[in-house]
Amino acid sequence: MEVIITTQDSVTTARLIGRLDTPAAQEVSQAVEPLMAAADGTIVLDCREMTYISSSGLRIFLTLKKAAASKGGKVIVKGISDNIRQVFMMTGFLNLFEIED
């Protein structure tokens, strides 16, 4: 799993590439640490190249969202595939996040 973080103005974008399974989630949770600091602005999780997510991946998303909610920022989830949309629907995450195509 690869994570590329870029910042422009107050928007921090994390491009997630590959499978976000349980072992990958352990690396990713460290890789997105800088996003926690930027949680008062806008965080974009670019999932166009993410092929899979497990519950430990969902935890990372939720942790970021909680941080943003308490600091007044927002989290946008971008470009999730149909399979991942299915997982978001089952877990009620569709209602928690702003989803963009």
Place this chain on the structure above:
Amino acid sequence: MKQKVKKDDSFIRRSRWTGLMLVLVAAVTLEATSLIQFFFSQNAIRQEAALRAESELESTRLEILNVIDQAESAVRNNIWIARWCLDFQDSLSLVTSRLVSDNPVVMGSTIALVPGRYRRYPLCAPYSYQEPGRDSVLTKSLATPEYDYPSQEWFTKPIELEDGYWSEPYVDEGGGNILMTTFSMPIRDEHGVISAVLTADISLDWLTDLVGNIKVYPKAFSILASRSGKLMVCPAESLIMHRTVQEAADDLEDTAAAHRISRAMLGGETGSEDIVYQGKVQHVFYSQVERTGWSMSIVIPDSDINGHLRRVGGVVSLLQLLGLLMLAFILLSYARNQRKNRELTEKKNKIESELHIARGIQMAMLPKIFPPFPERKDLDLFASIVPAKEVGGDLYDFFIRDEKLFFCIADVSGKGVPASLVMAVTRSLFRTIATHQDSPKQIIQMMNDAIADNNESNMFVTLFCGTLDLKDGHLVFCNAGHNAPEIISDGVRPLDVLPNLPVGVLTGMDFKEQETFLHEGDTIFLYTDGLSEAENQAQELFGEQRLEATLQPGLAAVDQLRTMHRAVHTFVGEAEQSDDLTMLCIRFLGGNAETAEKERSIVLRNDIGQISRLADFVGSLAREEQLSEPLTVSLNLALEEAVTNVIMYAYPQGQEGQVDLQAVRRPDALEFTLTDSGKPFDPTAAPEADTSLGVQERPIGGLGIFLVRKIMDTVAYRRTNGKNILTMIKHI
């Protein structure tokens, strides 16, 4: 004429009498059978309840320790930097505020110097704490005349013990009446002298939710007590932190038991005990949360555990009563119809036919639809029973559980009603016991103990019981005095069996178990002595030699039996059949390419890196079964969650373990079985995640199991032979 009428009356009286006796005997047997069944079911249900309670206690204990660990490691990890800062006392508050801001579970932290240890600051204790409701960390000094920190428990205890210490829980009035506890640890300076104490406060609010929400059974509740017995969580909120377990025990009606439990809890023991509370029997299971010295217990009302069984028992008794009434009615109307028959021979016929009605009822218990498992390609099975004119006590039975065929054949000693009644009991015992027990030896031993106990009529049963693993033909069997079955492979030979005593002779007998393998196409042919000892008119026996010569390799089970019937019939000729003739023929067809292709398995170590091997496994399964891409992703997700759960939590940290995953393709479903030898844990007992909650209320964890349940159509857990077995079925 007068005389004739009299005779008539006495006959009717007598036949009514016989009918009544028969109904009575049937009633007694049915009741005895139900009682035995009730007893075994009750034991199984109790064990299940204990297992559930223990696994719930265990998982709650682990969740508590998880938070406790976070606070402890936060303190332990900061000890070295705190030691270093002892020489720069102005920077102490930097350490405490870092500790609080980096660890969300820690509400407050202080480094308190030992009075008089440093000249510059005789008293010094900077205290950093999370400002309630905000994310910022504030610092104040605890070195005030009102507070006198050197006399507080959190300060004195770690110095006295020279080790980390969890304080008694206390209510923090400053922070909004929250239940708190503090972990403190002594800091030594470079000369090894204890110079200060580092602490972390954690809030215990979550405990109320965590422990209070344990719901193993609808009316069960939980209690958490501190080291000194103070109630931290209990259903009566007014008692929390105001009463101790000992005081609460004083108020209960069953004071003796309550005190025993409270002593055990405070003594840090793990166990269970029954108590009468509010007039009802309750089962109490308790366990200790180490380090903190807390003790946790679950109280389950007996009615929650056994209530359902009692209701079922009631319905069964009612049905039995109805059945008996019908039997009585049939017999009585039968007796009425016989009014005209006065001859002695006809009376005899009547009694015999009544016995046959009874026999018919019992025969109806045996599986009689063939082929019994039409969907299975790995098994060909046929059985038959030809009752003799006089009722006897033969039986056979079989069923499939966990991909194993459980089967038995038996012959009760003697004939007539007593034999057939013992047969009914035997069959019922086999079904009840084999549903829980996997080993033929255990099944036979338990049946033996049940029948031998109170066996005043000295009836005994010769019995052969076996299990055939349909995956690989592994045959495990135990013989209790029965004829050796024949194995039909390339040729025909008797199975090499140990004789053992028949069932019912001696309580506590130790039976020996044996094993072998059936190869593809092999047949095991079981029979009772009604076959081998069938007599012709010259009073010769059919015998094992004729029997073996009749069996032929390669025949289907049904043809094997048909040929045998023909041979016996020809041999016996006009002679009357003197004993029940029972045969059970099992042909193993498994292990063929088709079945092998439909079963796959993988063994994973308890290392999270193994998840990629799981993905490969699911990928190749999907290709071979041509599963759609969304289905593959879902299956992968559910299996990853289930496997991750085992990898992370089943084995103690640092201990190597493994998890086996087996996938079986059924005609309309995929069945996955996950097996591990870790500690008992029932993931299906976890509460359902609430997906409607908002961001703030939504807990971070708990989604894994939720996804498994959401994706799979059936998720079932059981614990057998020290293993956790999770079966997941997905219809396709």
